[in-house]
Amino acid sequence: xxxxxxxxxxxxxxxxxxxxxxxxxxxxxxxxxxxxxxxxxxxxxxxxxxxxxxxxxxxxxxxxxxxxxxxxxxxxxxxxxxxxxxxxxxxxxxxxxxxxxxxxxxxxxxxxxxxxxxxxxxxxxxxxxxxxxxxxxxxxxxxxxxxxxxxxxxxxxxxxxxxxxxxxxxxxxxxxxxxxxxxxxxxxxxxxxxxxxxxxxxxxxxxxxxxxxxxxxxxxxxxxxxxxxxxxxxxxxxxxxxxxxxxxxxxxxxxxxxxxxxxxxxxxxxxxxx
Amino acid sequence: xxxxxxxxxxxxxxxxxxxxxxxxxxxxxxxxxxxxxxxxxxxxxxxxxxxxxxxxxxxxxxxxxxxxxxxxxxxxxxxxxxxxxxxxxxxxxxxxxxxxxxxxxxxxxxxxxxxxxxxxxxxxxxxxxxxxxxxxxxxxxxxxxxxxxxxxxxxxxxxxxxxxxxxxxxxxxxxxxxxxxxxxxxxxxxxxxxxxxxxxxxxxxxxxxxxxxxxxxxxxxxxxxxxxxxxxxxxxxxxxxxxxxxxxxxxxxxxxxxxxxxxxxxxxxxxxxx
Numbered sequence: 001x002x003x004x005x006x007x008x009x010x011x012x013x014x015x016x017x018x019x020x021x022x023x024x025x026x027x028x029x030x031x032x033x034x035x036x037x038x039x040x041x042x043x044x045x046x047x048x049x050x051x052x053x054x055x056x057x058x059x060x061x062x063x064x065x066x067x068x069x070x071x072x073x074x075x076x077x078x079x080x081x082x083x084x085x086x087x088x089x090x091x092x093x094x095x096x097x098x099x100x101x102x103x104x105x106x107x108x109x110x111x112x113x114x115x116x117x118x119x120x121x122x123x124x125x126x127x128x129x130x131x132x133x134x135x136x137x138x139x140x141x142x143x144x145x146x147x148x149x150x151x152x153x154x155x156x157x158x159x160x161x162x163x164x165x166x167x168x169x170x171x172x173x174x175x176x177x178x179x180x181x182x183x184x185x186x187x188x189x190x191x192x193x194x195x196x197x198x199x200x201x202x203x204x205x206x207x208x209x210x211x212x213x214x215x216x217x218x219x220x221x222x223x224x225x226x227x228x229x230x231x232x233x234x235x236x237x238x239x240x241x242x243x244x245x246x247x248x249x250x251x252x253x254x255x256x257x258x259x260x261x262x263x264x265x266x267x268x269x270x271x272x273x274x
Numbered sequence: 275x276x277x278x279x280x281x282x283x284x285x286x287x288x289x290x291x292x293x294x295x296x297x298x299x300x301x302x303x304x305x306x307x308x309x310x311x312x313x314x315x316x317x318x319x320x321x322x323x324x325x326x327x328x329x330x331x332x333x334x335x336x337x338x339x340x341x342x343x344x345x346x347x348x349x350x351x352x353x354x355x356x357x358x359x360x361x362x363x364x365x366x367x368x369x370x371x372x373x374x375x376x377x378x379x380x381x382x383x384x385x386x387x388x389x390x391x392x393x394x395x396x397x398x399x400x401x402x403x404x405x406x407x408x409x410x411x412x413x414x415x416x417x418x419x420x421x422x423x424x425x426x427x428x429x430x431x432x433x434x435x436x437x438x439x440x441x442x443x444x445x446x447x448x449x450x451x452x453x454x455x456x457x458x459x460x461x462x463x464x465x466x467x468x469x470x471x472x473x474x475x476x477x478x479x480x481x482x483x484x485x486x487x488x489x490x491x492x493x494x495x496x497x498x499x500x501x502x503x504x505x506x507x508x509x510x511x512x513x514x515x516x517x518x519x520x521x522x523x524x525x526x527x528x529x530x531x532x533x534x535x536x537x538x539x540x541x542x543x544x545x546x547x548x
Contacts, residue, residue, distance in 0.1 A: 060522075061495040061543045063337040065364045065382055067357040082368075082378045083341040088494070090339045092366070092378060094356075104356045104366060106380040108339055108494050113545065114521030120484050121448055121518040174395055210394050220362070220382050221335040223497050225543050228520060243536055244395040246502060247388030248334075250539060262517055265524060267541055269335045269499050271387065 035144030038070030041201025050077035055109035062107035174241035181234035200266035215273035233258030309418030312344030315475025324351035329383035332467035336381035455508035474540035489547035507532030
């Protein structure tokens with residue numbers, strides 16, 4: 001049976017698509033939003049679903065620029081192949097709702113070329129992140145006046161203390177760590193490369209722990225590198241804003257599968273909370 | 275007088291360009307190469323020059339996917355506006371030589387929205403990076419059998435010890451720090467946002483210090499966030515590959531102006547040296 005996420009990112013290729021341009025019909029599903037705006041990782045995943053289909057391969061490095069808010073309702077993803085190689089394919093795409101473009105996306109698709117190669121360097125999960133079961137249930141906190149649907153679609157766990165900002169006790173450090181899983185995920189389900197794109201943008205912004213008044217944090221650009229295929233189980237993650245200046249913030253993420261393998265890295269540039 | 279870099283990235287907008295598509299003529303200049311292939315930061319800068327002209331603003335976040343090698347000779351940059359807003363403009367571009375596309379680029383252009391805002395978090399230059407004058411002159415080392423032109427265009431300085439790999443004494447840590455300046459740069463010259471794109475890819479790959487046999491490191495994707503406008507002087511930088519696995523490596527960079535302000539962050543995904 002398809003998961004709720006698979007259904008919410010399903011796309012259908014129009015039969016009149018050709019090799020130079022594939023057009024997919026889909027929908028920005030209701031309930032994957034933060035305060036009425038579709039989550040940025042979710043709309044990236046929706047576009048990536050179409051791009052991966054056209055590429056015949058999963059995303060390896062993908063970048064989205066956010067140009068207008070995604071809202072519940074039909075959308076179209078137009079995919080243009082930039083270069084299709086033996087091992088990798090580069091694809092450009094635009095996701096639009098009516099005349100309004102929501103995101104422009106550029107990505108290279110393919111499997112890591114040597115999945116069994118020696119790991120010469122990696123980043124380990126935070127030593128102080130408890131197991132999924134021992135972490136705190138993430139509050140269904142909405143940074144805006146409007147309730148957010150996304151938290152209800154997910155099973156999120158947080159390193160104890162990281163939600164202090166919600167009780168006027170920010171940690172003082174722009175960081176959050178925790179666990180990501182889908183609400184309908186079973187123990188033997190894995191999160192695939194498309195699911196990792198959502199995981200890369202599903203936690204609350206770590207800048208909230210820097211003592212900033214929480215608010216809407218508009219993402220300008222999000223890049224995700226998928227580095228390995230997760231084993232079954234939830235995804236551990238750490239997000240941190242190391243550069244908060246000039247009215248902009250970076251947000252870097254590292255994501256690990258339940259065996260502790262680094263499966264993705266993300267970085268976004270966003271505007272300060274407003 | 276225009277600098278060598280300005281001349282090597284000069285583009286001319288065709289008079290028949292219109293608002294929906296601007297076409298620029300330029301050339302991949304000789305001598306900005308690593309072993310006969312134009313440097314990835316240089317070709318990104320060339321595309322960005324055209325995109326910034328069309329946007330009327332400098333790059334803020336820019337991503338290039340590398341689909342074929344840039345070679346000395348004419349090129350065309352086709353720029354398509356994705357969204358032009360009041361403060362920011364998102365642009366897509368392709369740089370091609372004849373029928374062959376070299377890079378596809380996606381970027382958002384604009385100044386940081388609050389340049390004078392308080393710095394709530396930042397990353398400091400490495401404490402053990404000596405001043406420009408006290409650092410080592412970077413060897414004009416070429417990782418390939420063919421000589422590289424790029425090092426002759428630049429004044430590069432390296433943290434002493436970081437070039438150990440060239441003498442079979444790698445530091446064992448995939449990191450390099452140093453200074454970047456153009457060869458024709460005077461003390462009162464500044465490096466602008468376009469120059470930072472080159473600086474983000476001008477050092478030797480830090481993976482060489484992980485004990486890997488140096489070789490050609492093909493970049494799949496490079497993203498640069500420009501975070502501030504540099505004051506006059508050279509650029510300090512640190513590059514590090516924290517995840518080397520699956521036949522791929524990440525390379526993260528932080529760049530500072532001579533006053534110690536973080537002016538850019540970069541990240542690329544590349545194939546292992548071959």
